[in-house]
Structure formats: C-alpha cells, structure tokens
Amino acid sequence: MHESLSRRRGHRAQFWFLFTPGAFWLGFFFLLPLLIVLVYSFFTRGPYGNVIYRWTADNYARLLNPIYFQIFWQSLWMAVTTTVISLLVGYPLAYYIARQRQPWRNVLLLLVIIPFWTNFLVRTYAIMVLFRTEGVVNAVLQGLGVIQEPLQIMYTPFAVTFGLVYGYLPFMVLPLYASIEKFDFSLIEAAQDLGANGWRSFLRVMLPLTLPGIVAGCILVFIPAIGAFVTPDLLGGAKTMMIGNLTQQQFLKARNWPFGSAVSISLMVIVSIAAWIYFRYGEEEML
Amino acid sequence: MAQSVDLSGRELRTSTALPAVEVREVTKVFPGPHGETVVAVEDVTLTIQEGEFFSLLGPSGCGKTTTLRMIAGFELPTRGEIWIHGRPMGSTPPYRRPVNTVFQNYALFPHMTIYENVAFGLEMEGVPKDEIRRRVLEVLELVRLPGMESRRPRQLSGGQQQRVALARALVKQPEVLLLDEPLGALDLKLRKAMQLELKHIQHRVGITFIYVTHDQEEALTMSDRIAVMDRGQVLQVGAPAEIYEAPVNRFVADFIGESNLLEGQIARLEGERALIYVDGVELAAHRHAQEVQLHQAVTFALRPEKISLLATTAEVAPGHVSVTGVVEERVYIGTDTRYMVRIGDQAQLVVRMQNLTHQDADHFQPGDRVQLSWDPAVARVLVE
Ligand SMILES: Nc1ncnc2c1ncn2[C@@H]1O[C@H](COP(=O)(O)OP(=O)(O)O)[C@@H](O)[C@H]1O
Ligand SMILES: [Mg+2]
Numbered sequence: 001m002h003e004s005l006s007r008r009r010g011h012r013a014q015f016w017f018l019f020t021p022g023a024f025w026l027g028f029f030f031l032l033p034l035l036i037v038l039v040y041s042f043f044t045r046g047p048y049g050n051v052i053y054r055w056t057a058d059n060y061a062r063l064l065n066p067i068y069f070q071i072f073w074q075s076l077w078m079a080v081t082t083t084v085i086s087l088l089v090g091y092p093l094a095y096y097i098a099r100q101r102q103p104w105r106n107v108l109l110l111l112v113i114i115p116f117w118t119n120f121l122v123r124t125y126a127i128m129v130l131f132r133t134e135g136v137v138n139a140v141l142q143g144l145g146v147i148q149e150p151l152q153i154m155y156t157p158f159a160v161t162f163g164l165v166y167g168y169l170p171f172m173v174l175p176l177y178a179s180i181e182k183f184d185f186s187l188i189e190a191a192q193d194l195g196a197n198g199w200r201s202f203l204r205v206m207l208p209l210t211l212p213g214i215v216a217g218c219i220l221v222f223i224p225a226i227g228a229f230v231t232p233d234l235l236g237g238a239k240t241m242m243i244g245n246l247t248q249q250q251f252l253k254a255r256n257w258p259f260g261s262a263v264s265i266s267l268m269v270i271v272s273i274a275a276w277i278y279f280r281y282g283e284e285e286m287l
Numbered sequence: 288m289a290q291s292v293d294l295s296g297r298e299l300r301t302s303t304a305l306p307a308v309e310v311r312e313v314t315k316v317f318p319g320p321h322g323e324t325v326v327a328v329e330d331v332t333l334t335i336q337e338g339e340f341f342s343l344l345g346p347s348g349c350g351k352t353t354t355l356r357m358i359a360g361f362e363l364p365t366r367g368e369i370w371i372h373g374r375p376m377g378s379t380p381p382y383r384r385p386v387n388t389v390f391q392n393y394a395l396f397p398h399m400t401i402y403e404n405v406a407f408g409l410e411m412e413g414v415p416k417d418e419i420r421r422r423v424l425e426v427l428e429l430v431r432l433p434g435m436e437s438r439r440p441r442q443l444s445g446g447q448q449q450r451v452a453l454a455r456a457l458v459k460q461p462e463v464l465l466l467d468e469p470l471g472a473l474d475l476k477l478r479k480a481m482q483l484e485l486k487h488i489q490h491r492v493g494i495t496f497i498y499v500t501h502d503q504e505e506a507l508t509m510s511d512r513i514a515v516m517d518r519g520q521v522l523q524v525g526a527p528a529e530i531y532e533a534p535v536n537r538f539v540a541d542f543i544g545e546s547n548l549l550e551g552q553i554a555r556l557e558g559e560r561a562l563i564y565v566d567g568v569e570l571a572a573h574r575h576a577q578e579v580q581l582h583q584a585v586t587f588a589l590r591p592e593k594i595s596l597l598a599t600t601a602e603v604a605p606g607h608v609s610v611t612g613v614v615e616e617r618v619y620i621g622t623d624t625r626y627m628v629r630i631g632d633q634a635q636l637v638v639r640m641q642n643l644t645h646q647d648a649d650h651f652q653p654g655d656r657v658q659l660s661w662d663p664a665v666a667r668v669l670v671e
Contacts, residue, residue, distance in 0.1 A: 101320075189361055190394035192381040194408035194459065204407070208398050 041261035049255030059262035068246070068263075075242040076270070078157065079226035082164040083172075086221045087214065089165070090172035094213075097173075098180040109177065112170050120167065124234050127163050128154065131235070155237035163231040171220035179213025211281070219278045223271050243267050305373040307463050307495040308335040308358055308386075313367030315353050327353040329519040330367075335463075335497060340489055342498045344506040345516035346542070351499040352391075354516075355465050358497065360384045372462055382411070386463040387456035391471060393448050395440035401427070401451055402436035408459045426458040429488065446477045453488070463495045470505070482509055503543045507531065515539050533575065537669050540588045547594075547636050548669075549587045553579050561668050563587045566631030571608040572666035579668060586669040591639040593665045596626060596651055597658040609660035612636065614653050626651065628659060 041059055044052045062068065097108045115123060130136045131153040138150040153159055183206060191201035207214075229244030236242075243263060250260030315328040328350040335341045343351040356362045358369055360381035369376045371385060387408070396404050402423060409419045427433050430450040440448055449469060456464055469485075470478045486509050489496050500506050506513050507527040514524045515538075523535045534540035537548055551565035556579070562569045563585060570587050579585060595604075596614075603609045615635065616627035619642075626638040636659060640650075651657055 184394070186390060186392060186394045187396060189381070190388075190390060190396070191407070192361075193359060193388045194455065195382045195411035196407075197380070197382050200411065205396055205398075 037261045037264055040258050041265050043258045045256045045258050049257075051257055059259045060266075062259065063262060063266060071241050071246050072243060072266070072270075074240070075226050075244075078161060078164065078232075078240075078242060079222050081161055082168065082225040083218050083222045085161065085165050086169050086172040087218060090169055090176055090217060091214070093169075094173045094176035094180050098177055098183075112173050116170065120230060121234075123167070124163060124231060127159070127166065127235060131159055131162075154235065155239055157236070157240055160232045160236040160240050160242075163235045164225050164228060167228075167231060168221040168225055171224070172217040175216035175220065176210070176213045179210040179216075183210055215278050215281050219274060222274055226270065227267055304337045306334045306370070307337040307339065307372060308497065309333070309370040310335075310354065310358070311368050311370065313354070313357060313364045313369065315350070315357060315362060316365045326519050328357070328364075331516075331519075331521050333514055333521065333524065335495060337495055338493055340486070340496045340498065340509060340511045342500060342506040342510040342513045343516060344500055344503060344513050344542075347501055349516045350519040351501070351516060352467055355388070355467055355497065355499050358463070359386055359388050359465055385461055386465055387459050387461040389452045389456050389464065389466040389469045391467040391469070393440075393452040395448055395451055395455070397440055400437050400439060401432070401443070404440065404451060405455045405458050408455060412459075422458055423454075426454045429457065429491070430454045431484075445472055446481065449473065449481065453485075457488070457492060457494070460492075461494060463497060465497050465499075467499045468501070469498075471500075478505075485509065507543070515542065517542075532665070533667070534588065534669070536671060537586050537588070540586075540667070540669060545591055545637065545639075547587075547589045547591060549634055549636075551585065551587055553581055553583045553585060553668075556581060560663055561585075563668065566634035568610050568631050568634065570610065570666070571663035572668050573664050574668045577668060577670055579670060583670075587666065588669050589636070589661060589666040591625070591637040592623075592641075594636060594638045594659050594661045596628070596638055596640055597660055599656050599658055601658065603658065603660045604662075607660045607662050609658045611656060611658055614651050614655045614657055617651065617653055628657060630659065 040051060042055050042057065044054050044056055044058070046052045063072075093112075097105055097112070100108060128135070132138070133150045133152070133154070135153075137153060138147075141147045142150065187205050187209070188201050191205045192198070196204060226242075227244045227247075228242060229248045232240045232242040232245055233248075243266075247260050247263045247267070250256045250263060254260075310331055310333040313328060313331050314326065317325045317327055319325045331350075331354060333341075333354075343354060345351055353362060357364050358371075360376065360379060360383075363378055376384060396407065399407065405423045405426060406419050409422060414422070423436075424433070427436065430453050432447060432450050432454065435443065435447065435451075440451065443451065449472075452469070466485075470481050473481060482505060485496075498506075498509065507530075510527055512524060512526055513530050515522045515530060517538050523530060523539050525533075530539065531543055534543060534546075540546045541548060549563075549565045549570070551563040551570070553561055554564035554569055555562040556574075559573050559575075560571055561574045561579060562571055565587055570589075572587055572589070595607075597603065597609070599611060610630050612628040612630040614626055615629050618625045621642070623639045623641045626640065627635055628638055629635050638659060
C-alpha cells in the first residue's frame, strides 16, 4: 500500500518534471503569440501603422472583398496543384527508391534530402537562372531551334508551381517512402494470383495500404504550399499574389498588423480543416 | 531405380486426361547479390496428373518455392517450359493462369474483411454479386470458418488465417492449387489436424494439389506422389512407399525417415544378392537390378525397423541373415525402443523394436551380445 502510494507520487513528480519545460516553451513561444495575433486581428490600424486597441470585425469583413477572395482562391488552387503534382511525381519516385537494394536505396534517399542542405533562397535563385528570358531553358530550346523567340517562363503561375513542387517534393517523398517500404509486396503477388492485373492490384491493394503515407505527404506539402511567400515572390513577381505574400505585405509594407493578422488566422482555419481531414482518414485507414 | 512392385497403392487417372502440370527441363538462374549467378532449379522435369496430391519435398533452399513460383507465373524459367493442361505457359502472367496459390505467409489483405478477402478473386473475374455471396459462404463452410465474414485477418488466429488463405484460393475453383509450406507456421498439433483436413478437402473438391514442404513426415502422410529435391535437382519421384522403401541414393535414404547408411565395398556377388564388406563384417543386401562391380565402393542402407534383435542362441528366421553385435545404448520412446548396436570397430546399426508387450522394452540391456537379423531383400545397395 505504502509503496504503491509513494510510487504513484514519484510518478506524478516525474510527470511534472517532464511536462513543465515543454509546456512552458509551447505556451510562451507558440500559444501566446498565436493569441496575440488572434487578438490583433480584431483591432484597427492607426494612421501611422500603429495598432489602435478598439474591437472590430472589419478586418474579416474586408477579406470578403473579391480581390482578397481571389488571392485566397488562387493560393488554394496553387497549393492543390502543387500537392497533386508532387504526389504524381513523388509516388513513383518513392516506389522506385523503396524497391532498390540496400546501399543504393540509402544513397537515393540522401539525394532526396540533400537540397535541404542548401538555403531555400539560393535554390529559388537557381530556378530563376534556369527560367529567365536569357536563361538556360530558353538558350537550349533556341539552340535546338525548337523556338525562335524566348519563352516567358518567369513570373507565370507555371514558374511558381514548379518552384513549389521542387521545394516541397521531399516532404511528399519521405512519408510515401516510409509507407511503401513497410508495404508487403507479396500482397501484390496474392492479388495477381487471384486474377488482378497490375493496375487493379495497385488500386485495390497497394493504394489503400499506402494511404497513410499519401495523406501525410499531401498534408506536409499542402500546408507550406498554401502559406508560401518566398517562391511566389521571386518566381511569380507581382502577378502571382498568394496568401503568404499578402500577409507579408500587410505586416511589412502596408504596416497593417490587424489586417495581416486576420489573413493569418483565416489561413490557419483552412490549414486546420486540411489537418482535420487528415486525422479523420488517418485514424480510419491506419490499421 | 527399377521397381518391380507397384507401391503407389492408388491408381492415377492417367489414361484419358492430359497431365495437370508438366515441368519440362526447367532451369532457373537468379543473379546473386555479388554479381554471381545462383542456379535455383536445374533441369527439372515433372509430370503431375490431374487430381493428384503431389509434393515437392526437400531441405530449405533446394528450389521448391522457385519451382512453385514458376508454375504460378511469378518467375519465368530461364530455360524449359511449364505446361498446364496441355497449354504451354510461356510468359503468361499469373493473373491469366488457371492456378491459385496458398502463400507461405498467407498474404491476406489486411485492409479487407474475411469476406472481402475471399470475394476478391471472384470480383476480379466479374462474377455477379449474388453468386459471389453464395460461393464465398460455401467455401467458408468448407474450410469450417462460418460466421467470420466481417472480421479482419489480424483478428484471427494463425490456424484461422491459414483457412482463409485456403478458402481465398479454393473459391476460384482453379485447375491446380499450389501450396507453399501452408502449415509451416502452425504448432505441431494444429499442423497434424490440418494435414488430415487438407487431404479431406482435396478429396472433396478433386483439384490437383502441388504441395511444397520440407517435412518428410508431412509429405509421406499426405501425398499421392512425392518429388524429392536437393540443390535444385529432382532426385526421385514416386509414391510415398516407393520413396521410403526404395530410395535411389544416399540423400533420399537419409532425408526420408531414418536409415542406417554404412559405407563399404562389394565383397561378393550372388545374383541379386550382394555382400558388402563394412568394417570387418559382411552385410547382405539386394542390388535391385543395379549394375555393380566387385570391390566397388557402395553404401549399405537398411531401415532401423527392418532389423530384429535376437539372443545369440536364438534361431534366425528362414531367408534372413544375421550378424552379431553388442548393445551400446537403449532409448525407450514409447511405441518402440531404439537400440544402438556396435557390429564392427566403428560400424553401428540403429535398431527399432516395437514394444508389443510390456516386457519388450527391457529385453536387451547395454553390454549384451545380440544377433541382428534382417531380410536381405529389404536392405539396399546404394551406388555413388
Ligand atoms: N529472387 C531470388 N534472387 C536470388 N536468389 C534466389 C531468389 N529466389 C530464390 N533464390 C535462391 O534460390 C535457391 C532456392 O530457393 P527456394 O526456391 O526459395 O528454396 P526452397 O523453397 O526450397 O527453400 C536458394 O539458394 C535461394 O537463395
Ligand atoms: Mg520455400
């Protein structure tokens, strides 16, 4: 009796010892700023970019303006496109890597991760070098005589989508790889033995069993893609404004912190919905 | 390996029907991990009759699974050809072959219920829904798993999963069912029960079974015929009794059941009978129409249960031969007692005597001088 009581007390002490630092960290550096942003989103901008502490829902009402609605819509569309392309490119890639023999498999995985060792800005500038009017792609195409005039690739939605897919592909490949690597390929043989051709055995057996990886990869690409601002800024120029650019612009250029906060909170709501979908499916499908 | 007596004990339907499966001079070479090549199956030829329970038996790594996978279509032969019901398979993919497989690890679909698992193969054929339902329930009845339809595979025991794997393949009514060590993961008691049940099911459905196992006892009890394999080659094909009583070489004699195998030279030849000089004694065996020369190095093979132990004063049965020896060891194992008897400087013979009466078990003691007698016709001369 005594012993179990003191042990339980020991457990409790241990719990607080382990829990407190993390809780404090999260509370101070995550929840508090979030709360501040939430509160700010209901305040008003002063004439000099200062914040006037007066409650209003105007910031959210302003988001209903077609201009902003258009930005949200474009961001959503861009993020979905990026996610779908990443999935279509990432699945075969992850599959290929997962089926390689061991030393080679790790080398390939490393190659997927290596771009992370370079600064994201530098990598985006590298894409600009490729896509510029006098860039590598145009030079090659002109050299081959495929085109006469240089193509306008920079500052198009294509360039932005390309940059986003390039940047976030590893986030798709890694969870997919984890899922496919765990997948028992003898199940494909079983399906084929029972009369399913390659495509049907993929759809009926492999796809459902690697769904956790697919969902995780899609979330991991979708969330940063919808909030991206460096890529659309550099590759999309002024023509492609995404939520991330709008937020950045409001905070830094327009110095309208309350409206910027409202944009951020709205973005968070969208992301939360995506995450909710993930956990719903995740729970159902992860056996 | 000429065998005058037909030991098969079962007549096979060879007359009219085409063989269910023919493996013709098939070789399979794999690339090894270090750039070398691995010959998994070497020049194997088998003819499996319709309705037969045919086993591929051999130690781990001898090429059983590879042979089965080539019949199923998961691997293509490097050389040679697989024929199923008179049709050459060429590179026909698995989903177009009239065979189904029960996998060693069952390979049940974890995300599907038992019903969905069993229905899968019929869905792929485009069988109407209500017929699927009827056939799935029927086959689950056959493997004695009714009421499990809505469970998931991981909610079943190993034995039940095994039955689902069987049901999933049987529901397709294949011409040939391939089973790769299907009982390997079950405990002994369940395995014995399932052996009988599988045999029973095979009789009921009348499908050709090709059964892979490394368990010689399992192969002997279940099969109509057995192919004994070693290092990618088929050494002997025959009915269980034939394989057991008339092994063609030392490997088969050693692998199937227990055998006394003593190396020696031919000392004398008297028609069918050969006397083999082993370690200072001459042991009599029949050569079963094999050509052997005087002084040729051969192996004397004799099953322990074919030897009788007698007191030195006792009369040897007519037609039997005998040698004397000293009992070195005695192990009581219930149904019989196992004696280790020294007959030469090195040579020993294992003898199994059935315990028919209460006293049988302690008839001979270690240290006793005894006579060992046997019918030379059941002892064999093995060449090479
Ligand atoms: N896919 C493969 N690649 C390389 N070697 C293989 C492959 N499959 C089987 N082997 C080799 O072929 C031989 C026979 O294997 P297998 O048919 O699985 O034997 P068994 O089923 O009798 O245990 C083994 O030496 C095995 O290592
Ligand atoms: Mg095997």
